Amino acid sequence: MQDAGYYTCTASSGSQVLKDRVFLTVLGKPEIKTIVLEKPNATDVQEGEIIYVCPADNITCLAVGPPLPTVTWKRHNKQLTSGLGSATLQISSIIPDEGAYSCHAENQFGTDEKRVTLINALCFIDRPPKTLHLEVGAKAEVHCSAALGGMSADVSWSLPKCFSCNSKYQSSARDIGNGTLRFVPAKNWNSGVYHCTAKAKGATRTAKVKIYVGNQPTVEEWALRTDNCGGFRQSTYDRQVFYAVSESNTWSKTTVYSCPCGYYWASTQDGIRIFGSNENRSGVYVYYGQCGWNGYVYKERERRYFRFRDSETTNAYKDAGSYDEYRLQHTSSTSYFAGIVCLKETA
Numbered sequence: 580m581q582d583a584g585y586y587t588c589t590a591s592s593g594s595q596v597l598k599d600r601v602f603l604t605v606l607g608k609p610e611i612k613t614i615v616l617e618k619p620n621a622t623d624v625q626e627g628e629i630i631y632v633c634p635a636d637n638i639t640c641l642a643v644g645p646p647l648p649t650v651t652w653k654r655h656n657k658q659l660t661s662g663l664g665s666a667t668l669q670i671s672s673i674i675p676d677e678g679a680y681s682c683h684a685e686n687q688f689g690t691d692e693k694r695v696t697l698i699n700a701l702c703f704i705d706r707p708p709k710t711l712h713l714e715v716g717a718k719a720e721v722h723c724s725a726a727l728g729g730m731s732a733d734v735s736w737s738l739p740k741c742f743s744c745n746s747k748y749q750s751s752a753r754d755i756g757n758g759t760l761r762f763v764p765a766k767n768w769n770s771g772v773y774h775c776t777a778k779a780k781g782a783t784r785t786a787k788v789k790i791y792v793g794n795q796p797t798v799e800e801w802a803l804r805t806d807n808c809g810g811f812r813q814s815t816y817d818r819q820v821f822y823a824v825s826e827s828n829t830w831s832k833t834t835v836y837s838c839p840c841g842y843y844w845a846s847t848q849d850g851i852r853i854f855g856s857n858e859n860r861s862g863v864y865v866y867y868g869q870c871g872w873n874g875y876v877y878k879e880r881e882r883r884y885f886r887f888r889d890s891e892t893t894n895a896y897k898d899a900g901s902y903d904e905y906r907l908q909h910t911s912s913t914s915y916f917a918g919i920v921c922l923k924e925t926a
Contacts, residue, residue, distance in 0.1 A: 608689025609648035611682060615639045626693040633702030634671040634726070641665045642684035642691065651683045675699055675728035699728030701782040705758070707775055708788060713765040715793045723758040723786060725777030732779035734758035739771025739799070739840070765792045768840040772799050798839055801825055802918070806877055808870035810918075811839065815863045816903035817853050820845070821921045822866055828880045830916035832891040838921035844888040845920040847895040850907045854897075857906050866899035866917065875899055875915070882917035884910065 583605040590597045614624040617637045624630060624638070632638070642650050642664060651661040652668040654676065660666050666682070673680075677699050684691045705724040713719055725732040736754035751766045752773075762769060770793075775786045789797060803826040804810040814820035823838060838844050865885065868874055875881045884896040894909040899917045901908070 604645055606645055606688055609642050609644050609684040609686050609691050611640060611642045611650075611684050611691045611693050613641050614682060614693060614695060615641065624695055627695065629696045629698060631698050631700035632670045633700055634674055634704070635702070636670040637667050638670065638695070638697075639665055639667040640682035640684075640693070642682075644686050646686050646688075648684040648686040648691075651685070653681050653683060654678070670697070673697070675730070677728065701725060701727040701732060701777060701779050701784050703775075703777065703784065703786055706786055707760075707773075711788055711790045713762065713769075713790060713792050715767060716764045717762065717792075718764045719762045721760040721773070721788065721790075723760070723775035723777070725758075725779070725784060727779040727782060730779060732777040734775060734777045736760045737774045737776065739773060739797070767792055767837060767843065770837045771797045771840070793835060796834065796837060798823075798837055801827070801834075801836055803878075806870040806872065811921075812866060812870055814865075814903050819923045819925070820853060821923065822885050822897070822899075823918045823921050824866070824877075824882065825916055825918040828882050828914070828916050830884070830886060830913040832913065835888075836886075836919045838919065841924055842921040843924060845922045847887045847889050847893040847907065849922060850887055850895060850897065850920065854904065854906050857904050859904050860902060862902045862904060864899070865897055865901055865903055865905075872899075881915055883915035884912070885917045885920050887920055 583603055585600055585602050588599045615638070616622045616624050616630060617639065640650050640652065642648050647664045649661055649663060650666040652659045652666050659673070660668055677697050679694055679696050681692055681694045703723070703725045705722050707721050707723050711721065723734050725734055738752055751763060752769050753761050753763065755761045758775065760773060770791050773788050773790055777784050791797065802810055803824040806824065810824040812822045814822070821842060836844060866872060871877065875883055883899050885899065887893065887895050890896060894911045895907045896910065897920055898908055
């Protein structure tokens, strides 16, 4: 078939030259050029390859002539689907019948054939979105389901990891079974990364979804957890107070930072109520030299100011280098951000 193409015939007599151009078509047996798996991204498949497929997948066999061949997918010599030049096999139509499948291309000059092996994979049927935004107080459900070869998988939800949680605060987000995560209702501390895990016949798959409640980043996104206190030091002056450390040392005044579940972001008034006008200069520092810090520095970043939820307007902060019981101070600087002041929820 490599001889196919345009040919030019030239005739000359003296000063006269005549030319004519024709296209030569070489007829011959068909050739299967490629098999493509659409998952939904297209992937070329090699002959004899073992392919793990999901119900939503399609697999297409493409062949050339000329003349253009009829292409047919077969299983045990039984025709499944066919087309001119290509044939697409919808995996949903053959599940759970896994095994060897063959693509046949045929025209009047001959045939070509390629085989692949299709194996049922554990696949999500109803997959949760990668990101979900909920309003505070909203009642919502997130669904997740999976199957392997037509058999439903066991599905469970895991709640976000946090510094310290108790069942009272986790109860606003519950796995109620059958792949359903329910918020009754959504609370500020529910922001986080949730995992839907499916299991069937020894196979396991996990889908991750970031859920934001209100205008809050998840703790996983902004918090630093690697110092010797897990980035969450409890005050020695008031055991309700915790200092949550930020990965970044630049304060974003418009960001609503989230405390771990079971805690809430303290207000300036909360800070005044707890620390008052106390100027005692003794005891343990808020974070300076604590938990593996070198003075104000940890991981080559200097951090000083632990902010309150209304610090944007009050400029209030707790200094990492002041004593635990020392009063609030004030600055509008966005530099040297250390994190936020959290208070433990009370029963």
